[in-house]
Structure formats: structure tokens, C-alpha cells
Amino acid sequence: MTDHIIQVNELSVVFETLQGRYSALDKVDLAINKSEVVGLVGESGCGKSTLALAIMGLLPRPPAKVLSGCIMFNGTNLLTYTEKEMEKVRGTGISMIFQEPLTSLNPLFTIGDQLSETIRIKMQRQNEHDGRDEKKVRAEVVEWLKRVDLADPESAMERYPHEWSGGMRQRVMIAMALAAKPSLMLADEPTSALDVTTQAQILTLVKSLVREVKASVLFISHDLAVVAQIADRVAVMYAGMVMEEAPVNEIFENPLHPYTQSLMGAFPKETGVRKARLETIPGSVPNLARIPPGCPFHPRCKFVKDQCSTARPGLRETSPGHKVACVMYTQ
Amino acid sequence: MSNSELLRLENIVRYFSAKGAMFYSESGVLETGSTIHAVDGVDLNIDRNSSLGIVGESGCGKTTLARTILMLIKPTSGKLYFEGREITNLSYGELAKIRPNFQMIFQDPFSSLDPRMRAKAIIAEPLSVVIKDREKIGERVREVFEQVGLSVDQLNRFPNEFSGGQRQRIAIARALATKPKLVILDEPTSALDASTQAQILNLLLDIQEEYEVSYVFISHNVSVVRHMSDRIAVMYLGKIVEEGPVDELLRRPKHPYTAALISSIPKPNPKARGAMVEIRGETPSPVNPPSGCRYHPRCPFATELCSQTEPPPQEFENHHIVACHYPLNR
């Protein structure tokens, strides 16, 4: 219990718009331990990005509104922090990398400048030389660029973001996210926009760096296979709810929730029969403004029972570390 | 030329001139060049009622190849044959006569349908080019709409009233309306959710059986391509580096790039976190392709020969073709 770096408790977030109220997160519980990589999987609209933004304090409120719950980090509820207080948390406490690095890097500053800024802040917060020793800062920037395999770091520092390819920019983002030695790094689909070979390089890099820096990671992806490669533990989300959570080996060998099972069946298998018909889930992902009552998955579930349309299943532990939100396992 | 040959590409080359074009080199840095060697000498045969998958990463030229096959752009050089007859230099009018045989399904279901047209009109469009009888067109539209699993009372709706998966079905209906012999699918499921993707792939397989149409399935997702195709061609920087029967090629790749590509693919199996075949650098751009074998700067087995001479294609059993000086032997 005390191993938790961050704990999200019963977090509910809605978006109030002209078109109606979108329920983005529904009593989400999630905990991340020290030096752990948690993979958050789900299809588009399931709330995974909203969760990350909520943790970082980047939710636009309005139109977002937190209905209930808390996010405990280092003993305090992040939701109660003011913007100024959140600024202090970002970088050295929690950092984030996004899918499209071109829009998250400032095009007007060289990557050396941007990385230096992060390192200076870290130094200030740790009272190391106030970050005013430029030589030390520069040395650390070069060090980090080397660590993320950026060739020729000295001249690389002078280049601007647009001068780098997608894969390289993502490396810079990772350097920036980890240089401040955060306890937690949030990664929102960081490899979805990359070629498969570049993705493999980035995943390997993230895995080794994160171990070095001893940071925890919340790795968000719609791709089960990517999560299988990098996570220690996996949480599956659907329509704003966590449906299942288990250690990575366990969830792939023994998926319990019908949605998780269908998700795994929906991907063409490398060893499967070619041209065989894939398992499909009838219907489609619900509109977040009109989430079905009870269990949000019930209209599409092949094991649906009467109570599924009225009672919202809670997340229950069925075996050590393995939690499911389904009536089939809570009887 | 066998009787089952549908389409043949002979040494198709397509360059785009782009003065001052900017591109990223293998070290991931921005440089400038002047010609984009999008497709640089491709030979390809597509048979009747077959499935060919084309895989490759960004800059490999697969989209340009697709547009050349569809005769949306003319090749810079090379020849195109349809059912044995050369069509490379046909006029716009003559091409229009054979167009009903070729159709395409695009990646983005949100931008491949005109937002201001109703579903009915969208599907009728390719038909209207060949059939003038409005009643016949209407009949066919209803027929194919139902075949893709949509109900005819939705024919009057606009694209934004359908979900992503449904829009892709409309796109499929549009492609099938003229009963084409060849359909090119450019990443048809990449923009869809996992569950929708499965539905669409199943639909595509059903349709192929019923219509006996040939598919050219382009994707960066090798598992999906494997699922849908009989043969696979791997493209790199405008060239096909390897081509062969799907399972053969994926289990025993002969080209180092193919091997690296396959091993880079994350497997949905946490126990299979093996080391990947080493691949250095970034995916280069076709503006300034390397000399000799294009893959040599990133290949762990490259020699002097590789940097000087382009490897000619070699054929192995089962029509497994590789363009490499040192094909892998497994």
C-alpha cells in the first residue's frame, strides 16, 4: 500500500458541452507503484487520455468538471492544487510525453534550449547550484542527448524541432521528460505516430531509461501488442471505466472480462489461420453522452445477464493482483 | 503471360520533382534535395481473384504505387498492362472505359466521403459514369448497400450521421458498385477501433469470396496484411526488396529489412519480449536515396558491394523473390 507513487480514487470527470454532458471517467480507481510500468489500454473515447490529463492538471475546466474522487500523490490530493502548485509538481514530480512531439516542442527554441530549461528547473528544485552553472547544465544536456541515442549531441543541441524527424523528436521529448528525474512519467500514445521500426527503437529506449532513472510510467495505448512489450501491469478501460486490471502475463494468458477477451480476439493473430473470420464485438463503442446504464459494456456482451443493465459492477479482486469489474466474477 | 494475369507492372518508375524539397536523412536530420524517387523500378504481377499485400514504412512509395496502379498518375517510365493489354498511354477517354474495373478504399473514413453528399449519391457516383439508366443505378445501389450490412432506410443520410465503421462500409459499397476486378485497399482499417476493424476485415473477406475480386492490401500493419493476403511484397524506398507467399516470407524472410521489420512488430504476448534484429537509424526519405542497395546504410550485414551495386532480384522456390546480395538463409 505504501509502495504507491500515485493513487487515483473513484475519479469521475464529465465534460459539459452544448451537445450534452459527456461522462469521460466513471469512478476510476488506479494505483501505480514505484518503478512500475502500468499499461493503460482501451479504444478511442474510453477515457485514458482524460485520466492522464487529470493527473497532470491539464484538464480544461470548464468544460471538464470533476464530480468526485481524488488523485493522491506524495500524500496530497492533486485535484486541490492551484495552477502554481501544479507547476511545481510538473517536471520533477510528474512529467508527460505525447503522441505528436512536433506540437509539444516549442518551434522557436533549439532542443538544447528546451532541454536546458528542464534541467535548470530540476537543479533549482534540488538546490543544486541554483541551476546557474551553465557549464554543468550544458554537460547534463549533452549527457541526456547521448542517452537517447541522438547522434552528435553537441551540434544536435543547436537544431530546432522541425529539423528533426518524428523518431528523433520523440527521443528529445523522452529526454525532457526524464531529465528532471520525475517519480512518474505519463506517456500518451507516444509511438502511435511512428513507423514500426522506429517504434521498436523507442520502446527499447524507454524501457532501459526508465529503469535507470527509477521512474514509474503510465503507458497509454490503444495497441495491446505495444503494451504487452513494455508493461508490468495492465489496466483495460471502456467508456470511462476500468474493466480489468492484472499483471501483464496474467492478463494475456487469462483475460477474464468479456471486453478484454473480445479485444484480444479481435486482432489478427500471427499464428492464427489466415483469412479466418475474426471474433467481432457486435455494435460499436458508445457515445460518451449516452453511456448505457449499469455496466456500459452490457449491450455488446455475449454473457449479459439481467442485472447487467441496472447494476454498475465494481472492480473486485479475483486473485492476487487481478481485478475485474463484472458480475460473472463477483458472485 | 498466364490467363489468370490481371494486372502487370513492368519497371514502373515515378519521380516527383520538388525543388528544394526537405527531407529527413537516416540520421534524422533535415536536408534538402530536388527529386523524390517515390517509386523506383517496380515489377509486379497481380492475378485474378488473388490477394497481394504490400507492406512498408513511411516514404517507401506504397501510396504512389497504388495511385499508379489506379492510373490516377502516369508513371515517369515503365509499362502497365491490364489483362494483357498495355494501358500506360491511354487517353483520358479510353481509360474511362476500363475504370469500372479498378476501385479503391481509402484509409480515412472521415475524409473519403464527400460530407455534402448523401450515402445514396456517394455510391451511385462511380456507377453514373458507366450506366445512364437511373433506375438500374438505384437498384444496384440498394443491392450493394445491403451487402455491406447497412439498411436501405439509411441511404438518404449524410456521412456525419454514420459511425466510422459504417462510413467505411459505405466506402466499400462505393468500391464494389461497379463490380470491379481489382480493389486497392490503402490502410482501410488503421483509423478504426479494434472491434470495428475486425468487423470490416471479415466483411472484406466475405465480399472477396462472393465477387471473386483481387485485393491489393496496403498497410504498415503486418499482422493485418498477413491475415488478408496470399502473397506479400515488402517495399523500401521505392523498391520491392522481397516478395513471396505470405507465411513463407514472414517465417523465413530472406531480406535483412524484412527480418528487421518483422522483428520490430510488437507481439501481443508479453513472454515474447525477445531482442529485435538490429536496425540502425531512421527511415530515410526518397529524396536522396543511398547508392547501391538502398538499405545498406542501416543493414548490419552490408559490405562494400552493397554500397556500390544495386542487388538484382533472385528467385527462390515458391516464387519467393529477394533483391539482396546476401539473402538470409534460414
Place this chain on the structure above:
Amino acid sequence: MSIDRKEIALTLDVLRRDRLAIGGIGVVVLFILTSFAVLIFGNSLVPYDPTVVNISAAFQAPSLQHLFGTDNLGRDIFSRCVVAAPIDAEIGFSIVLVSVLIGGIVGSWAGYVGGRVDEILMRITDIFIAVPTLVLAVAVGVALGPGIEHVIEANLVGWWPVYARLARAGALSLKESQFIEAAKVAGLARFKIIIKHIIPNNISPILVYATLDIGNAILYASVLSYLGMGAQPPQAEWGRMVFDGQVYLTNAWWMSILPGLVIFTVALGFNLFGDGLRDTLDPRYRK
């Protein structure tokens, strides 16, 4: 051409919240209705015959009997203003409508086809845009001579290039769309693609600009009338009335100022309406 119901609902919703736009719409509607009323009912619509001369009633200040006062010939200015409405309506709408048609087609075609055609078209529009529209209009107007049709034509010359630019810009961005590619794959002829796909998808920004523009067109038409082109006496016309009243500005200010205010209000109305319309296109407001 088809616009779906949800879009209309969203548009109306945004407009409803914009007070100024509502004011603008009100003015525009009043203007159009008045113009039609005059066309149908003629002079019987107004309290006084706009052409009848009555020297004994000249130079009366605005009062309950003469809302806008009378001019130097004793004619009721309010009646003359009302009766003049359809003239400016005709001029304003004609200029813009024809410009949209010519510019829209030429621009869409040039943008889609590109190459030489585009180059030539762009040079032509460059020339016209370089010359200040008003100067050009005056020059052409003088050459053509007086008359309403000539006012329209004179302004048209310099008016259509802006729409050509707008249409071209839209065509340029649309032509890379996948649904255009799909139409090409289907084998559609080029001009069919332009008419069926490019133009309908380009309408919104052009419509917005056109609405704003009608106000401008009316302003320009008034200027030309003020300068003596356009409607000839005794035909009432706002710009002309401003000119006629200028001499008497010190002792009968209402002769110039009030028709001038009418011009200003109508032009402003179109501007506010167009502004509101433009906001409806902005995705931020549509949330």
C-alpha cells in the same frame, strides 16, 4: 446541394447568442422586406408621393408629419428614402451575386486545375486587386455613363477577383481530399468534380464573405450615385440625396445626414450579420 438539419440548428444556436448579429439580421430583413414592398405596392406604400414638388413645404425639419423632414423641393425625405430602397438592394445584391458566380467558377476551376490556367487567372486577378476598387469603379462608371446598370457593371469589374481568390483557396485545399481522389478513381470528368464536389464544399466561407460584402456593395453604389452616376433625378436614391443635400448642410442638415444614416445603418446591418455568420463557422463557438 444539401445542408443537413443539425448544421442549421447549430448555426442558429450560435447566432441566437450574438446580440449584434441579431440586430444586423433585423436591419437586413427590414431592408429586404421594404424593398419588396415598394416593388409591389409602389408609391402607395409611403405617406407622401416622392416625386411631387411642393415648394411651400420645403426645408421642414423632421417632425411627426415628416419623419425625416422635407428637402428643398418640399418632398418628404422619409418617403423618398423608403422608395429608394429597392434600388440599392438591386445594386448591392446584383454586384455580389454576379461576382460570386463569376469569381466562384473561375476561381474553383483555376484552383483545381492548377498549372498554366491557374497562373494566368492569378495574374489577371492580381491586376484587378491592385487597383483600388473605388477608383476603378468610378473610372468605368464615368466611361459607361449614368444609369443603375452601369453602376452595377462598373463595380463588378473590380469586385469578382476577390471571390475568385476565395474560391481558388478553397479549391486548393479541397483538391487533396480523399473524396476527391475517390471521384477521380470513379472516372468522373474534371468539370463534374468541380461542380459536384469542389463548389458545394466551398460554399460556406464564400457565403459568409458575400453577406458581409453586400453592405460594402451598397456603400460603393451610394458613392457612385453621390458622384452623379447611377440613378438620375427625379428618381430618389440615397447617395444622390446625400449629394443634393450637401449644399444645404448648415440650414437643413436632415437632407444629407438622414439618408446618409440610412446608408450607414443598412451597410452596418449586413456587416454585423456577416460577422455573426462567420462566428458560426468558427468551430470554437460551435462547441
